[in-house]
Each structure stands twice: as structure tokens, then as C-alpha cells.
Amino acid sequence: MKRKALSNVHSDNLYEQIYDYIIERIGRGVWGAHDKLPSIRTLATEFNVHRLTVFKAYQLLKQNKKVYVKDKSGYYVMPENMLLIDSQQNPIISAHVQESSLSEIHQVRADYQFSIALLDPNLLPNHYFSEYIKKVFNLYPKVLGTYSSIQGDPELREALSRYFTDQSHFYLTPDELLITSGSQQAIDLIARGLIKPRDTVFLERPTYSPAIDVFRRQGANIIPIEIHPHGYQLEQVEGLMREHKPRLFYLNPTFHNPTGYTVPAEQRKTLVEMANKYQCLLIEDDPYPDIYFEKKPPLPFFSYDTAGCVIYIRSFSKYIAPGLSIAAVACRPSIMKYLLNTKSLSDSGTPLLNQKIFLHYFFSERLQKHVEKLRIALEIRRNIMEEELSATGWKWATPMGGFNLWMKLPESTPMDRLLEKSIEKSISFVPGSIFDSLKEHQSWIRMSYSYLNETQLRDGLQRFVHIYHSLTSTQI
Amino acid sequence: MKRKALSNVHSDNLYEQIYDYIIERIGRGVWGAHDKLPSIRTLATEFNVHRLTVFKAYQLLKQNKKVYVKDKSGYYVMPENMLLIDSQQNPIISAHVQESSLSEIHQVRADYQFSIALLDPNLLPNHYFSEYIKKVFNLYPKVLGTYSSIQGDPELREALSRYFTDQSHFYLTPDELLITSGSQQAIDLIARGLIKPRDTVFLERPTYSPAIDVFRRQGANIIPIEIHPHGYQLEQVEGLMREHKPRLFYLNPTFHNPTGYTVPAEQRKTLVEMANKYQCLLIEDDPYPDIYFEKKPPLPFFSYDTAGCVIYIRSFSKYIAPGLSIAAVACRPSIMKYLLNTKSLSDSGTPLLNQKIFLHYFFSERLQKHVEKLRIALEIRRNIMEEELSATGWKWATPMGGFNLWMKLPESTPMDRLLEKSIEKSISFVPGSIFDSLKEHQSWIRMSYSYLNETQLRDGLQRFVHIYHSLTSTQI
Structure with a gap:
């Protein structure tokens, strides 16, 4: 309510100057973690501006997690944004440090991950890999002595541009593809190449949590867009686009992580038109369109885009070869130049060896057949998970592809204790709040059925349900 | 002179606020490329500050290449820093675009590069590589199905920590090593993890040009430190450290690129003490310490460091395997946490396959013997280059290792035409200005003797000298 009222107050960006002033002082350590910041009244007097202007600056600081409010007594510096001073050894080192709780959870050793x-x-067809490697060394005997180009191996880009055109009607030239070292690098390059501090970025809620970290680090204002089993509430999205003029909307519309939801074709078309109208880039992250059950997912957003407002990230790590770290980014030349520039600063090009192995492996007949088997194996695992959890009363939408089940447990679930107890019993899962830029979704969890075999799935889920009941029954 | 006088004017960082104000407006496109900026008088009135304060802001903007001065008529927006607006397709895209002239020159196809x-x-021992790959697949059959850890393969870090301790007296634990995808990524992670806008960074002059781009993009104030055939002028460096309090000094002290100079041992010891005194991090980039002629280079700076102020980057791309893109960063835990955090945003860890191949290849007896042969081969190539150029009268210091000859041609050399004519005749070299943050070094060039074989070297150099003479004789 308050934010809306404020957005009508035109103040010649004075509030941004106050925002910068505070950020700069926090950055230099003038105000440290948990320090109380000057009151709205004080700053308004100091800057000779209306109090609403200072309030607006504080609202933006709060939204961007730079400050927090305590007991209505004022604004305080959020610790993660302070200039970290390690007085022991290097008093001059500073950096933002985000906690990537997802990677912390991944470090937990558990029998049932x-x-x-x-x-x-x-x-994966591990025993065949060495054949492709041999082939690569025969074809390119000097592959280990050769640097890659920044944009990526021309032969691979040529093959992928044909593949995307055949499979997804992309109509791409090889120059409209960039090879990156996995999708994490692709997201990072996009954020660094296209976002400057205070730009507004839409992220799905929930979303892939490392994306939250990347855009937050770049200084973006993050606005969450709810994703539902059948997509977005488009009217609401349009309202938010009109109001906030986002620079980009990062989305993962096909077998979404963590929810497994898929945005239907009609919404894709409409959203591309909307993005074009409001000049918002759509960053479409598509890690496993081939892992569908029953029927193929709709065409990517990129296929509907004629104006060049979609950047498509296709990762091949998830189901082809995590150890190769290969992803491809498709975008139009006006955007490509920014990404190439950022890529050239980030590394000297994705290693050629990895690109050549991927090329010969991915386009082999054997792999394409293997993907069919993968779909069946994963569908069976999904079914096992649903079966084992069917008596719990927890709620989820059946995922029609991908790796994850996103479930709502009862509100009363003591989530911290559930995680703690589970880890004690060598079971790990991801609490929903990790995927939420607002750190809510407290009673949701993500469980992946992709990593464990069928026996482990059954065993682990039975144990997990048992832990849940032991915790909740003692509570009552 | 003027800067010095100003640095005594304490103005409560008002000038920084004016600096930020101008940068923000350029960033938003309020002022576009080549637009004239408000005069010092105008801004001083507007902000109600002393004109010297505005002058100081403009000096900093000029130093950071955000503005330029034209015919003493005022300050103008430097084009590379503007918010680039591509009105055709995506009016909202913005980014800094630096031109990396080095990569442009590398794209030139030439017979004599x-x-x-x-x-x-x-x-490189190309025909042996496939053996190591086979070994890797036998030892780790699931290597392509496995993500790496963010910090890098523990087995590789263990082996490298022992290697550095044996070879260079580093006394490292595996936790003090980070594996990166080449040294370019290492420099980028350091800049992103440790530098914020307006931090002062010392760079050698000349220096490795992508480092200039990386630190400039991070918003650093760059101060050049001259490197000479026998190192730095340490008194001058100390004066500059005292005055500017740099956050870090990026250096390449062993067979320096582009000059080939090596900083002697006594200077290394003194500079480490100085860095510790002034709390300046030293970033030591060490791409080919094994490629020495006659005698080993001095120990790295890192070996002299007891206070944790040196970050050591050891790249293995240059002489082991460019196609693997493996580098290692050694630093103390207080710094490691920042680099790990930045690495986790940049990618999901350097591919495991590359790390495992590197591990088994680098630590093989065969490779260690091969490096001996490399040294001899490169020394012969250096000798050929010196011989072929001996009659020119150009000046250089004989490089005692590494890949490059850094030469001063007569001041009167028409460098642009020399480059143009050379490229016409299928010969490429790098003009010295590319390695200079001040874009001077106009009559210097870098020629590498590492890439061409002995016959190509002789042929190409004879042609090059001929082109030079044809140009300079017609000029007189």
C-alpha cells in the first residue's frame, strides 16, 4: 500500500541519491552490521527533502535487504551487506558475502540425498564415454593444445543452431549462440552484462536460489512473481511490469525448479508480447526440456519471440554430462555483444575439449536413444515418490517432467527440527524458504527423485515419513 | 601536480558524491556519449560546494576514463562508459562495453602470428594425451556424470599443495587452494570478490591488458606502476602506496607479460613487507615460472609472505594444456572465503574431467621431462628472434624466460601503418599501447617467439623488418 502511494510522488530521483548515500556509507563501514541508521526525520533535515523521500529510500533499502526494521524503533544495517573487515589479517578486504544455503545443504553427506x-x-552411459573421447582425440589431435574462442567452438555452434531450429523452431545462426561453462555462468554473464545496481529484476517465486544470489549481488531490486501449477497470473504480471519497468524477468518455465510446474503455451505467447511491450527481457532457463513424461512440453518462449526480447539458456549438464559443464545461450546480436564482452573478462572461453566431447556425444544416435530410457527411468522414480508419500496428506502438483517434487506440508510442521532430525538420520531435502527471495514458503519442501535409485527412494521416503510423524505426534 | 594539491583538501567525500551523481546520470543515459557535461562552476553552484570539490570529482572521472577533456572547452562523456541504448531492438539494454583490443588482434588470421x-x-606431447584420458576414465568411470565441488577436486588440491610446498616453499594446506578455469577467471574472481567501485588498484605499466579491462569494469581507480628490466622503483611505489592506499597491486613479476622482465628476489622481499605495512594485497600472476632459460627465477612473492597479503595465481594453460583451462589460486583462509563465494556465483566449479586429466598429466614423470625440452626449444626460438632483429637497432632487454620480446622501435615509427601493412602481409604483432592503462607506449611492440616454429620465425621476422624499412624509408 505504502509503496504504491509513494510511486506517485515524483521527487526527481532524490530518493535514489539518499539510497546511494546510505549504501556508500554502509559499504565503507561507517555504519556496521546491526547499527541503527539515522531516523527519517534526521535525514530529511540533513538533505533538506520531504520525509516521504527519505521513507522511499528506506523502503527500497529494506526491499533490497540492505536494512531491516526492528520493533518499529528504526532502521538497522543488515549484516550481509556490510563491508566485512577481517581485522586479523587483512583489514582492507571487503566484499558482499551471500550465504548460498543451497550449496550448504548440498555439502551435507547423507545416504538419502x-x-x-x-x-x-x-x-548415464558411462562405459560409452571413453569411445567419444577417443574419437575426439583422433579427430582433433591438438585439442588440448588449443584455446577455445570466446564465443565457443564454431562447429558446435553450427550443430546446435541446426538442432534448435529443427527441434524448437528457433531460426538461429551460429553467431546467435554463445557456449558457456554451464548455466550458472550463463546467468552470471547475463546479470553482469545487462544489470546495473538498482535495476529491477523479476524472479519467479519460488525460484532457483543461485539466481537470487547472482541478481542480488549485482545490486538489482528483486520483485517476486508467483508461479502456480498452471503458470503466472498474467494480469498481475502486467500490472507489475507497468509499475516497475523491470529490465528483465528470469524464468524457468518448463518443469520449473523447484516446483516442477510448466507454463502453458498460450501464456508463453502472451508473456512474450507483454515483455516486448514493456521492453523487459525474458531470460528463459531451460535445463531439461527432454526429460518429459507422457508428452513434450510446449515450445520455448524463444520460439514465440520475433522482437529479440528473449534470451534462452539451454543447459546440458543436468541430463547429458554434469562433468562437462556445457550450456548454450541463444540471443540476438544486439544482446550477444554484451554477453561476449562479459565472457571475455570471465574466462578465455569454455574449454575446447569439453565442447568437442559434448558435440560428438550429444549428437550421437546412441545418446538420443538413451534420453528415451532416461525419461522412463525418471517417470518410474517420480511414481515411486508419489506412491510412498500418498498417505501423508501433503500437497503437490504431479510434475510432468524434470527432477523435483515440490510439496506443501502442514503449516504446523516444525521445519527446522524436521531438517535437523532428517540429517541426523542421513536424509537430506531442501526447505522451501531457500528458493524464496522473501525467505517465506516455510512449510514447503523440495525433494528430488532423480538422484537415488528405486530402492533408495522407497527406503529413504519411508524413513522420512517416519521422522515426520515422530516429530509431529510428540508435538501434539 | 594538481591532483596532489587537491588530495590535501578534505571535503568529507563530497567530491565522491558528485562523482557518483555524474556516473549515475551517465549510466541512465541522461548524458550520452560525447555530450558536454555541466561546467565546474554550474555544478559547484548546484551542489553548493567549493569549485575545487567539483574539480576533484572531474579529475577522478577523467582518471577513470569516464570523461574526457576537449580543447580545454570542458568535460565530455567518454563513449565506452555510456549506457548503450540499442533503440532498434532492446531500448532497455545497458552495459559497459570495453574494447579488448588484444582479443581483436588475436582474431586476425595471419601466417606469422x-x-x-x-x-x-x-x-605439446599431443600423442600422449589420450593415454592420460584413458587412465582417467579407468580410475573415475563416472567422471562425466559428476559435478565438481566449487573449490576444486580435493585430490588435485592435495597434490598441488604438496607440489607448491616442495617447489616454492609455500606451506599450504589443500584448503588454501582454489581451482579456477584458467587465470582469466582467477583475476576476475579476485576483482569481483575484493574490489568495489572507486577502490584504488595498482597495475604494472605495461601490463597484461585483460587485467586492465577486468579492474576497470569493476570500477577501480587504476594507478600505473612502471616496471623496468630490473623491477620497480620501490621508493616511488612506497610513496604511491602511502598516498593512494591501494586495495591491491596486480603484478606479474616473473617473465612479465609483455616485457619479459623479472623482479629480483630482494625487491620481492621488500615489496611484501611494504604491502603488509600499507595493507595492500599483492596479486601475483605466475603463468610460466617453469619456462626459464639458464637459471630458475627467484621464489614467488608468496614464499616471502607471512602475513597473508599475497594471492598467488598459477596458471597451467600457457605451457601444459591450454585446452584444459586449469589454474590454481593460493591464498589464506580469510581471503579464500570471498573467492569461494564469487566462484559459486560464476559457475558450478571447474569441470571435474579437466581437473582429473590435468592431475594425472601434470604429475607424470613424462611431463616433467617434457618441460625440460620445452625450455630448450623456446630458448632457441628466443635466440632466433634476437638474431633476426639484431641489425634493426631496436632496443630490448633479453628475456630470461617466458614467451615474449618487448621492443622499443624509433619514436618516429608510424605504428598504425606498420600494423596495417604487416597484417596485409599476413604478419601480426601487438602494439605496446594495448598493454598500457594510459594508452601510451606508442613506439613499443610485443612479439612472441613461442607460437611459430623456427623457419616461420626467421621468414616472418625478415618480412617484418622489410616492411618496417619500406615504411620508414619512404617517410624520410
Whole structure:
């Protein structure tokens, strides 16, 4: 309510100057973590501006997690944004430090890792890999002596541009593709190349949590867009676009992580038109369109885009070969130049060896057949998970592809204790709040059915349900 | 002179606020490329500050290449820093775009590429590589199905920590090593993890040009430190450290690129003490300490460091395997946490396959013997280059290792035409100005003797000298 009222107050961006002033002082350590900041009244007097202007600056600081409010007594510096001073050894080092709780959970060693949204390595055709490697060394004997180009191997880009055109009607030239070292690098390059501090970025809620970290680090204002089993509330999205003029909307519309939801075709078309109208880039992250059950997902947003407002990230790590770290980014030349520039600063090009192995492996007949088997194996695992959890009364929408089940447990679930107890019993899962830029979704969890085999799935889920009941029954 | 006088004017950082104000407006496109900026008088009135304060802001903007001065008529927006608006397709895209002239020159196809400071791929033991790959797949059959950890393969870090301790007296634990995808990524992670806008960074002059781009993009104030055949002028460096309090000094002290100079041991010791005194981090980039002629170079700076102020980057791309893109960063835990955090945003860890191949290849007896042969081959190539150029009268210091000859041609050399004519005749070299943050060094060039074989070297250099004479004789 308050934010809306304020957005009508035109103040010649004075509030942004106050925002910068405060950020700069926090950055230099003038105000440290948990320090109380000057009151609205004080700053308004100091800057000779209306109090609403200062209030607006504080609202933006709060939204961007730079400050927090305590007991209505005022604004305080949020610790993660302070200039960290390590007085022991290097008093001059400073940096933002985000906690990536997802990677923390991934470090937990557990027998039943429902937290890992990766393919079970036993589902990959490991014994065939060495054949492709041999082939690569025969074809390109000097591959290890050769740097890659920044944009990526021309032969691979040529093959992928044909593939995307055949499969998804992209109509791409090889120059409209950039090869990156996985999708994490792709997201990072996009954020660094296209976002400056205070730009507004839409992220789905929930979303892939490392994306939250990347855009937050870039200084973006993050606005969450709810994703539902059948997509977005488009009218609401349009209202928010009109109001906030986002620079980009990062989305993961196909077998969404963590929810498994898929945005239907009609919404894709409409959203591309809307993005074009409001000049908002759509960053479409598409890690496993091939892992569908029953029927193929709709065409990517990129296929509907004629104006060049979609950047498409296709990762191949999830189901082809995590150890190769290969992803491709498709975008139009006006955007490509920014990404190439950022890529050239980030590394000297994705290693050529990895690109050549990927090229010969991915386009082999054997792999394309293997993907069919993968779909069946994963559908069976999804079914097992649903079966084992069917008596719990927890709520979820059946995922029609991908690796994850996103479930709502009863509100009363003591989530911290559930995680703690589970880890004690060598079971891991991801609490929903990690995927939420607002750190809510407290009673949701993500469990992946992709990493464990069928026996482990049954065992682990039975144990997990048992832990849940032991915790909730003692509570009552 | 003027800067010095100003640095005594204490103005409560008002000038920084004016600096930010101008940067923000340029960033938003209020002022576009080549637009004239408000006069000092106007801004002083507007902000109600002393004109010297505005002058100081403009000096900093000029130093950071955000504005330029034209005919003493005022300050103008430097084009590379403007918010680039592509009105055709995506009016909302913005980013800094730096031109990396080095990568442009590398794109030139030429028969005689003296511009490329890489090892001739024929000097690598290409026919043995596939053996190591086979070994890796036998030892780790699921290597392509496995993500790496963010910090890097523990087995590789263990082996490298022992290696550095044996070879260079580092006394490292595996936790003090980070594996990166080449040294370019290492420099980028350091800049992103440790530098914020307006931090002062010392760079050698000349220096490795992508480092200039990385630190400039991070918004650093760059101060050049001259490097001479026998190191730095340490008194001058100390004066500059005292005055500017740099956050870090990026250096390449062993067979320096582009000059080939090596900083002597006594200077290393003194500079480490100085850095500790002034709390300046030293970033030591060490791409080929093994490529020495006659005698080993001095120990790295890192070996002299007891206070944790040195970050050591050891790249293995240059002479081991460019196609693997493996580098290691050694630093103390207080710094490691920042680099790990930034690495986790940049990618999901350097690919495990590359790390495992590197591990088994680098630590093989065969490779260690091969490096001996490399040294001899490169020394012969250096000798050929010196011989072929001996009659020119150009000046250089004989490089005692590395890949490059850094030469001063007569001041009167028409450098642009020399480059143009050379490229016409299929010869490439790098003009010295590319390595200079001040874009001077107009009569210097870098020629690499590492990429061409002996016959190509002789042929190409004879042609190059001929082009030079044809240009300069017609000029007189």
C-alpha cells in the first residue's frame, strides 16, 4: 500500500541519491552490521527533502535487504551487506558475502540425498564415454593444445543452431549462440552484462536460489512473481511490469525448479508480447526440456519471440554430462555483444575439449536413444515418490517432467527440527524458504527423485515419513 | 601536480558524491556519449560546494576514463562508459562495453602470428594425451556424470599443495587452494570478490591488458606502476602506496607479460613487507615460472609472505594444456572465503574431467621431462628472434624466460601503418599501447617467439623488418 502511494510522488530521483548515500556509507563501514541508521526525520533535515523521500529510500533499502526494521524503533544495517573487515589479517578486504544455503545443504553427506536435483550418475552411459573421447582425440589431435574462442567452438555452434531450429523452431545462426561453462555462468554473464545496481529484476517465486544470489549481488531490486501449477497470473504480471519497468524477468518455465510446474503455451505467447511491450527481457532457463513424461512440453518462449526480447539458456549438464559443464545461450546480436564482452573478462572461453566431447556425444544416435530410457527411468522414480508419500496428506502438483517434487506440508510442521532430525538420520531435502527471495514458503519442501535409485527412494521416503510423524505426534 | 594539491583538501567525500551523481546520470543515459557535461562552476553552484570539490570529482572521472577533456572547452562523456541504448531492438539494454583490443588482434588470421603469446601446439606431447584420458576414465568411470565441488577436486588440491610446498616453499594446506578455469577467471574472481567501485588498484605499466579491462569494469581507480628490466622503483611505489592506499597491486613479476622482465628476489622481499605495512594485497600472476632459460627465477612473492597479503595465481594453460583451462589460486583462509563465494556465483566449479586429466598429466614423470625440452626449444626460438632483429637497432632487454620480446622501435615509427601493412602481409604483432592503462607506449611492440616454429620465425621476422624499412624509408 505504502509503496504504491509513494510511486506517485515524483521527487526527481532524490530518493535514489539518499539510497546511494546510505549504501556508500554502509559499504565503507561507517555504519556496521546491526547499527541503527539515522531516523527519517534526521535525514530529511540533513538533505533538506520531504520525509516521504527519505521513507522511499528506506523502503527500497529494506526491499533490497540492505536494512531491516526492528520493533518499529528504526532502521538497522543488515549484516550481509556490510563491508566485512577481517581485522586479523587483512583489514582492507571487503566484499558482499551471500550465504548460498543451497550449496550448504548440498555439502551435507547423507545416504538419502533428496536435496540433490541431479541425475543419478548410474543413469548415464558411462562405459560409452571413453569411445567419444577417443574419437575426439583422433579427430582433433591438438585439442588440448588449443584455446577455445570466446564465443565457443564454431562447429558446435553450427550443430546446435541446426538442432534448435529443427527441434524448437528457433531460426538461429551460429553467431546467435554463445557456449558457456554451464548455466550458472550463463546467468552470471547475463546479470553482469545487462544489470546495473538498482535495476529491477523479476524472479519467479519460488525460484532457483543461485539466481537470487547472482541478481542480488549485482545490486538489482528483486520483485517476486508467483508461479502456480498452471503458470503466472498474467494480469498481475502486467500490472507489475507497468509499475516497475523491470529490465528483465528470469524464468524457468518448463518443469520449473523447484516446483516442477510448466507454463502453458498460450501464456508463453502472451508473456512474450507483454515483455516486448514493456521492453523487459525474458531470460528463459531451460535445463531439461527432454526429460518429459507422457508428452513434450510446449515450445520455448524463444520460439514465440520475433522482437529479440528473449534470451534462452539451454543447459546440458543436468541430463547429458554434469562433468562437462556445457550450456548454450541463444540471443540476438544486439544482446550477444554484451554477453561476449562479459565472457571475455570471465574466462578465455569454455574449454575446447569439453565442447568437442559434448558435440560428438550429444549428437550421437546412441545418446538420443538413451534420453528415451532416461525419461522412463525418471517417470518410474517420480511414481515411486508419489506412491510412498500418498498417505501423508501433503500437497503437490504431479510434475510432468524434470527432477523435483515440490510439496506443501502442514503449516504446523516444525521445519527446522524436521531438517535437523532428517540429517541426523542421513536424509537430506531442501526447505522451501531457500528458493524464496522473501525467505517465506516455510512449510514447503523440495525433494528430488532423480538422484537415488528405486530402492533408495522407497527406503529413504519411508524413513522420512517416519521422522515426520515422530516429530509431529510428540508435538501434539 | 594538481591532483596532489587537491588530495590535501578534505571535503568529507563530497567530491565522491558528485562523482557518483555524474556516473549515475551517465549510466541512465541522461548524458550520452560525447555530450558536454555541466561546467565546474554550474555544478559547484548546484551542489553548493567549493569549485575545487567539483574539480576533484572531474579529475577522478577523467582518471577513470569516464570523461574526457576537449580543447580545454570542458568535460565530455567518454563513449565506452555510456549506457548503450540499442533503440532498434532492446531500448532497455545497458552495459559497459570495453574494447579488448588484444582479443581483436588475436582474431586476425595471419601466417606469422607474432601477436600470440601461446605455446606452439606442436610443442605439446599431443600423442600422449589420450593415454592420460584413458587412465582417467579407468580410475573415475563416472567422471562425466559428476559435478565438481566449487573449490576444486580435493585430490588435485592435495597434490598441488604438496607440489607448491616442495617447489616454492609455500606451506599450504589443500584448503588454501582454489581451482579456477584458467587465470582469466582467477583475476576476475579476485576483482569481483575484493574490489568495489572507486577502490584504488595498482597495475604494472605495461601490463597484461585483460587485467586492465577486468579492474576497470569493476570500477577501480587504476594507478600505473612502471616496471623496468630490473623491477620497480620501490621508493616511488612506497610513496604511491602511502598516498593512494591501494586495495591491491596486480603484478606479474616473473617473465612479465609483455616485457619479459623479472623482479629480483630482494625487491620481492621488500615489496611484501611494504604491502603488509600499507595493507595492500599483492596479486601475483605466475603463468610460466617453469619456462626459464639458464637459471630458475627467484621464489614467488608468496614464499616471502607471512602475513597473508599475497594471492598467488598459477596458471597451467600457457605451457601444459591450454585446452584444459586449469589454474590454481593460493591464498589464506580469510581471503579464500570471498573467492569461494564469487566462484559459486560464476559457475558450478571447474569441470571435474579437466581437473582429473590435468592431475594425472601434470604429475607424470613424462611431463616433467617434457618441460625440460620445452625450455630448450623456446630458448632457441628466443635466440632466433634476437638474431633476426639484431641489425634493426631496436632496443630490448633479453628475456630470461617466458614467451615474449618487448621492443622499443624509433619514436618516429608510424605504428598504425606498420600494423596495417604487416597484417596485409599476413604478419601480426601487438602494439605496446594495448598493454598500457594510459594508452601510451606508442613506439613499443610485443612479439612472441613461442607460437611459430623456427623457419616461420626467421621468414616472418625478415618480412617484418622489410616492411618496417619500406615504411620508414619512404617517410624520410
